Every structure is written in C-alpha cells, then in structure tokens.
Amino acid sequence: xxxxxxxxxxxxxxxxxxxxxxxxxxxxxxDERIAWEDWPEKKKDTMGGKLPVLMVDDVALTQSLAxxxxxxxxAGLVPEDDLQAAYCDALADTVNDVVEEWIKLITxxxxxxxxxxxxxxxxxxxFLEPLMTRLDNxxxxxxxxxxxxxxxxDLLITTVMGLVRETSASVLDNFPxxxxxxxxxxxxxxxxDWIEKRPETNF
Amino acid sequence: xxxxxxxxxxxxxxxxxxxxxxxxxxxxxxDERIAWEDWPEKKKDTMGGKLPVLMVDDVALTQSLAxxxxxxxxAGLVPEDDLQAAYCDALADTVNDVVEEWIKLITxxxxxxxxxxxxxxxxxxxFLEPLMTRLDNxxxxxxxxxxxxxxxxDLLITTVMGLVRETSASVLDNFPxxxxxxxxxxxxxxxxDWIEKRPETNF
Numbered sequence: 001x002x003x004x005x006x007x008x009x010x011x012x013x014x015x016x017x018x019x020x021x022x023x024x025x026x027x028x029x030x031d032e033r034i035a036w037e038d039w040p041e042k043k044k045d046t047m048g049g050k051l052p053v054l055m056v057d058d059v060a061l062t063q064s065l066a067x068x069x070x071x072x073x074x075a076g077l078v079p080e081d082d083l084q085a086a087y088c089d090a091l092a093d094t095v096n097d098v099v100e101e102w103i104k105l106i107t108x109x110x111x112x113x114x115x116x117x118x119x120x121x122x123x124x125x126x127f128l129e130p131l132m133t134r135l136d137n138x139x140x141x142x143x144x145x146x147x148x149x150x151x152x153x154d155l156l157i158t159t160v161m162g163l164v165r166e167t168s169a170s171v172l173d174n175f176p177x178x179x180x181x182x183x184x185x186x187x188x189x190x191x192x193d194w195i196e197k198r199p200e201t202n203f
Numbered sequence: 204x205x206x207x208x209x210x211x212x213x214x215x216x217x218x219x220x221x222x223x224x225x226x227x228x229x230x231x232x233x234d235e236r237i238a239w240e241d242w243p244e245k246k247k248d249t250m251g252g253k254l255p256v257l258m259v260d261d262v263a264l265t266q267s268l269a270x271x272x273x274x275x276x277x278a279g280l281v282p283e284d285d286l287q288a289a290y291c292d293a294l295a296d297t298v299n300d301v302v303e304e305w306i307k308l309i310t311x312x313x314x315x316x317x318x319x320x321x322x323x324x325x326x327x328x329x330f331l332e333p334l335m336t337r338l339d340n341x342x343x344x345x346x347x348x349x350x351x352x353x354x355x356x357d358l359l360i361t362t363v364m365g366l367v368r369e370t371s372a373s374v375l376d377n378f379p380x381x382x383x384x385x386x387x388x389x390x391x392x393x394x395x396d397w398i399e400k401r402p403e404t405n406f
Contacts, residue, residue: 048297049338057287066292073285082276083259088270094251134251 004029005055006067007046009036011201013161014064014099015052018071020155023074033199065092069143072152079147084201087146088153095160102163106203119167128164128171136175145181150188158185163203208258209234209270210241210249212239214404215366216269217302218255221274223358226397236402262345268295270389275355282350290349291356298363303329305366322370331374339378348384355389361388366406 006022010014010033022029034042034051043049047060054060054067061067069089072078079085105118135157139145146153161182165172172179185191209225211218213236225232237245237254246252250263257263259271264270272292275281282288308321338360342348349356364385368375375382388394 028367059286061286061293063293063296066296069292070285070289082273083262083264086264086269086273089272090264090266093266112366167262 001027002057003030003055004071006030006052007032007034007055008052009034009039010199011203012159013203016162017068017152017156017159018052018054018064019198020079020159020191020194021068021071021152023077024077024150024155024188024190026190027071027072027074039078047152065096065116068152068156073150074190076153077150077152079149081147084147084151088151091145091153092156095131095156096164098131101127111165124168124171131177132161132171132178135181139181150185154181154185157189158182158191162186166203204230205260206258207274208235209233209255210235210237210258210341211255212242213402213406215362216304216406219365220271220355220359220362221257221267222257223362223394223397224271224274224278224280224355226390227280227353227358227393228274230274230277230391259395268299271295271355278355280353280355280358282352282354284350287350287354291354294348294356295359298334298359301334302363302402304330327371327374334383335364335367335374335378338384339381342380342384353388357384357388357392361385361394365389 002123004022004027006015006018006029019031033186039051046053048062050062052064053062054071061070069078069092079088105115105123108115110118135145136196144150144154145157157178158181161172161178165182172182186195207225207230209218209221209232222234242254249256251265253265255267255270256265257274264273271293272281275291282291294297305326308326311318313321338348347353347357350359360381361384364375364381368385375385389398
C-alpha cells in the first residue's frame, strides 16, 4: 500500500469527506494540517496552488473530489456497477455545486450577521432546500442513497449536512428521512470513532 | 448495450466532450439538441433542471463530468490504474474550474467587446494561461497526458482548447507542445470524422 499524506488546513472544509473515507476504510494516512499563516509560503511549492492535496508516496494528486473518489475506490466505497458509480459522481458534483456557492458566501468578507442573512434568504431557499428535498425524497424509499450498500455518496451527504447543522441547527428537522440517514452514517463504528477523536474546528 | 440519449442544447458547451467520447468509442447514441426557446418548458421535467442529461434507457444521469467519465469507461478511455484514473479526474476538475469562470463571463450579459476585453485582461492571464502552461510543460515530455495511451483527459483538453482557439486564434501558438497535442487528438480518425460531420455551432 502506498504511503498517503493528506494536506489541508485545520478545518473540515473540502477535506473532511476524504478523512471519513480513509477512516471508514481503515486505511493508514497522515492527516497534515497547515496553519493558515504558513500557507502563503507553502502555496508556492504546492501543485496547482490549492488544497487539499493527497501525496501518494511522492506524487501529488489534486482536486478534493478526485482524491475522494480515488480513496473511496481503495476503501470499497465505489459501487462495482459503472452506472451506480456514475450516480455517486453526479451526486458529488451536484452537492459540490451547492458547496461552492456556500464557500463563496463564507469567504465573501461580509459580517457574520450579513452572512447569516444571506444564508437564510438566498443560499438556503435557492440552493440548499432544493437539494435537501431531492435527497430526502429519495431516502424515503431507500436504505442507502445509491446502491444497497454504503458508498462514498452516503458519507459525502453526511459531511455536508453536518455543516448545515452547524450553521442552522433546526434546518435538518424539516427533512426527516435525510436526518435519519445522517444519523445512520454518523453511527457507523469507524465514523463514530473519528467524530469523537477528530480535532475540534469551526468549519 | 443500453440505449443512450444525450440531451443538450445546440452548441458544444458542456456536452461536446461527451459526444467526442461516444464517437471515439463508436458507441451508438442519440444526440438530442433542444432549441433554446423550448428549454423553459422542458426544464420542468428535467432531472436537476440542468443540461446535459444522459438517458441510459429510461434512467437519467446528470452532471457533464459524471456522464463523461461513465461513457469514457464504456469507451475504454479511463485508465485501468486507479491512480491514473484519478489524475484524469483531477485534470477534468481543474479544467472545469477554468471553464466555469469562462461560462460566467459568456453568460454575464456584457457586450461582446467587453467580454473580449475581460477575456484578454482577466480570464486569460489569471486562469487560462497558468493552466495552458501546466499542460504544455507536461506534454513536452509525454505522448499522452495521463498514461501511455489516449484517455478521456486528452479528449477533454482538446475540446476546451478548441474553444480557446475559436475565441482567440493566436493564443495556442504560444504553447507548441499543447498545440501539437490538440492536432494529434483532432486527427484521431473517429474524432476527425466527427469534427467534419458535426453541426456548425458558435460555442
């Protein structure tokens, strides 16, 4: 097995899904967290100038979803069926489109109050609510989102809904099937262990 | 083999890479092109409300890159090696980040003159030039971008560079290895046939 080092900042952000997949698959990796103030210096030597980066031995792999998919393959979290694997990918890109809007808001330089107002009046109704409605509808009829087993799609939904819950605690209550799914994934033993032991971070 | 229908507008945009992969793999598909004026009505019945959508028999797959990767798998254009497959994915997401910025500009409602100015003064120096430099550097030493065979990554680079050439004919001349690669991919017999027979569209 190659030696894996996941390089990111000390928050959940775009890397948490990758950490969950490593943990679920019981795959050894180094969880390297770069201090914000050290980033401008390290950025110059970082392939593509963006984090996360996964070092696979001495080779750098970029792009959070490409990394997640690769590690998911090693962890047995990519469906064997090509079309189901593609549904995982489509789910990931759809969720990511919403996360991108969210990151734009978080990094907008607005006051916390203005950000919360924009979350409630734009991000939630325009992006999150339609997504959560689709997820909830599908989960009313299914044990796992894509196949008859857990996939990295289920983990991804749960990490993102964790961020939703941190931002606005009550929002998830409107989507009971989605909420139950989040709890089910968070209760998977390896994931539960990770949530207990992971560093406390805000985002 | 399932029956494939690719639904998109009558331009290249996000669907051209998928069409190239179908053509390269000699996989039969229906290339359904929706007239712009019919879209508001059709949008209501479209899964996710966005195009392209690939119908696989009667099931809808969304997200252009998820579709491309799935069809590439069927066409033998995804590397067997997991890490090389992940490099294709990372390349696709990196190229897509730039294309997203470009689409924002194209759909900004600015005049054509203002768009061209912003292309030359922002999009090109900030996004396209760094990407093209990375592509060109790597292609100076390699026959194909990812592995020792053509992959969907090579086709993707070429479709996007085709759009660059349409926008600003001379830009590619600054990147000789990249330009040679574009010509090599465009000269693959199945791709060459497609370029000759495809509908003429602006973008």
